[in-house]
Amino acid sequence: MRTKALLDMELERAWRTRTTWTVAGGMLAVAVLVAYGATHGSAGPVPAAQELRDALTGVAALRVFVMLLGVLAVTSQYHHGDIVWRYLADPSRRFFVAAKAAASAVIGAFLGLAVLQVAAILALLDAGPAGVGGLELTSGDLAQSVGGTVLGMALAGVVGVGIGAAVRSQTAAVVGTLVAVLLVEPLITAVAPAVGALLPSAAAAAAAGGTAPLGWGMGMALTVAYAALAATAGTLLCARHDV
Amino acid sequence: MYTVRVDRLTKRYGTAVVLDGVTFEAVPGRVTGFLGRNGAGKTTTLRILVGLAAPTSGSATIGGLPYAEMHEPARHVGALLDGAGFHPGMSARSQLQLLAHSAGVTDARVDQVLALTDLAHAADKRTGKLSLGMRQRLTLAAVLLADPSVLILDEPANGLDPPGLRWLRDLLRHLADDGRTILVSSHQLNEVAVVADDVVVLNRGRVVAAGPVAELTRPCVYVRSPVAADLAAWLDRAGMRVRRDGTELRVLDTTTDFIGDLAALMAAPLHELRLETSSVEDLFFASIDGRKEAA
Numbered sequence: 001m002r003t004k005a006l007l008d009m010e011l012e013r014a015w016r017t018r019t020t021w022t023v024a025g026g027m028l029a030v031a032v033l034v035a036y037g038a039t040h041g042s043a044g045p046v047p048a049a050q051e052l053r054d055a056l057t058g059v060a061a062l063r064v065f066v067m068l069l070g071v072l073a074v075t076s077q078y079h080h081g082d083i084v085w086r087y088l089a090d091p092s093r094r095f096f097v098a099a100k101a102a103a104s105a106v107i108g109a110f111l112g113l114a115v116l117q118v119a120a121i122l123a124l125l126d127a128g129p130a131g132v133g134g135l136e137l138t139s140g141d142l143a144q145s146v147g148g149t150v151l152g153m154a155l156a157g158v159v160g161v162g163i164g165a166a167v168r169s170q171t172a173a174v175v176g177t178l179v180a181v182l183l184v185e186p187l188i189t190a191v192a193p194a195v196g197a198l199l200p201s202a203a204a205a206a207a208a209g210g211t212a213p214l215g216w217g218m219g220m221a222l223t224v225a226y227a228a229l230a231a232t233a234g235t236l237l238c239a240r241h242d243v
Numbered sequence: 244m245y246t247v248r249v250d251r252l253t254k255r256y257g258t259a260v261v262l263d264g265v266t267f268e269a270v271p272g273r274v275t276g277f278l279g280r281n282g283a284g285k286t287t288t289l290r291i292l293v294g295l296a297a298p299t300s301g302s303a304t305i306g307g308l309p310y311a312e313m314h315e316p317a318r319h320v321g322a323l324l325d326g327a328g329f330h331p332g333m334s335a336r337s338q339l340q341l342l343a344h345s346a347g348v349t350d351a352r353v354d355q356v357l358a359l360t361d362l363a364h365a366a367d368k369r370t371g372k373l374s375l376g377m378r379q380r381l382t383l384a385a386v387l388l389a390d391p392s393v394l395i396l397d398e399p400a401n402g403l404d405p406p407g408l409r410w411l412r413d414l415l416r417h418l419a420d421d422g423r424t425i426l427v428s429s430h431q432l433n434e435v436a437v438v439a440d441d442v443v444v445l446n447r448g449r450v451v452a453a454g455p456v457a458e459l460t461r462p463c464v465y466v467r468s469p470v471a472a473d474l475a476a477w478l479d480r481a482g483m484r485v486r487r488d489g490t491e492l493r494v495l496d497t498t499t500d501f502i503g504d505l506a507a508l509m510a511a512p513l514h515e516l517r518l519e520t521s522s523v524e525d526l527f528f529a530s531i532d533g534r535k536e537a538a
Binding site for chain 1: 290293294295296297310311316317320322324326327328329330331332333337338341342344345346385
């Protein structure tokens with residue numbers, strides 16, 4: 001009962017906060033661009049199934065938006081001071097991180113489904129009636145890819161909450177997350193591809209059925225492990241600090 | 244009804260001792276003023292009381308339990324704390340509804356507290372657009388949402404205009420008369436003097452005075468005499484309450500006429516004899532100057 005009440009509270013806060021809608025809107029807009037690029041960017045003729053796959057795996061990379069939402073879900077409360085009200089309602093730091101993580105996972109999964117739909121619609125529009133007929137939408141690897149993307153988005157929200165709870169400073173957490181995802185991970189991947197393949201973005205890409213060196217199973221396992229690690233670190237560090 | 248009890252509370256940050264064995268109570272039906280200069284440890288004490296900070300040692304309980312162990316604490320305790328803010332993009336009503344739902348309170352109560360705090364006209368304004376005074380009223384509205392039995396208020400008068408101050412004073416009096424426990428920290432001594440039944444004075448992390456305002460500010464007869472020790476012994480035997488500090492005596496529940504007549508009978512020389520009245524402000528400054536020990 002307590003868990004459900006706390007989850008409802010977090011979802012309601014996200015629903016009432018403009019930042020959620022701004023970031024979600026931005027994510028959908030970028031998803032349109034990514035999917036359009038995947039379906040129209042090829043130099044030569046590409047099979048409709050391949051274009052669809054490229055569009056779906058392309059939007060999976062937008063998990064950074066969900067991660068930012070997770071970070072902001074925690075740090076904005078510290079930033080604006082409404083964390084005081086939150087802890088007065090329920091002082092448990094463990095339940096705080098758990099409820100935030102669950103809410104961010106729900107939002108992440110929802111946004112994952114939304115961007116997948118955007119990608120699918122654009123790919124199908126591009127393929128036309130003839131192309132659609134040739135698609136094998138029920139194939140197992142496509143289902144894996146969709147499932148991996150949705151789960152990867154959900155867990156990106158959990159990772160974001162973990163980072164936010166551990167750092168608490170909004171600026172530091174947002175900048176740190178962006179630098180890590182957009183700069184540090186690509187840099188490591190360029191210098192040491194074997195190590196880069198094990199990093200969160202590469203693991204999530206593998207789970208989403210991309211061309212990453214890891215297989216789908218290992219990608220999923222690593223993605224789950226990173227989320228668990230972030231949530232645990234966030235809970236421990238959050239509990240150690242007074243408000 | 245809940246008693247707020249702070250028992251030998253200590254808080255250290257590294258080598259800095261912020262609270263050093265703080266002990267006091269705030270009881271139902273009374274307004275307890277929590278006084279102290281900036282940095283005395285008032286806010287830290289209140290934050291520990293509601294579980295936002297952890298004590299180094301000692302305990303702080305509400306109704307016998309630490310805040311974190313209370314069942315649905317926000318339904319029983321309303322707390323206004325320094326630093327508590329609102330999301331600037333949310334409207335006042337939206338913010339209160341969010342808090343109401345987390346405490347199991349209906350939206351109808353949100354409208355009630357908006358009216359009670361004279362914020363009904365600004366209910367749909369974003370909190371980031373509210374003035375300082377309106378934000379303070381919104382904070383008080385949030386505190387009152389669950390109609391709590393205990394109110395813990397850190398500087399609630401900040402930002403309020405004179406009508407707001409009067410409204411707050413009357414509200415606290417009404418809530419205390421209704422049997423609620425009110426613990427209110429303030430640096431506005433006159434405000435506390437008007438409304439508080441009890442005071443606790445904190446200085447450098449220690450309680451330096453505590454007790455009923457009427458008792459602590461009771462007039463006494465001040466006597467200065469070279470034979471103060473003999474006078475004190477005689478008055479003590481007569482069952483009077485005497486406090487001696489060298490050649491100075493302070494005698495409660497008596498008159499200057501009585502002490503003067505007594506000194507004449509004893510042939511005791513008096514160098515000074517006068518009635519000493521005291522206010523909360525006098526008590527505060529005497530306490531933090533170290534001239535008055537904890538009761």
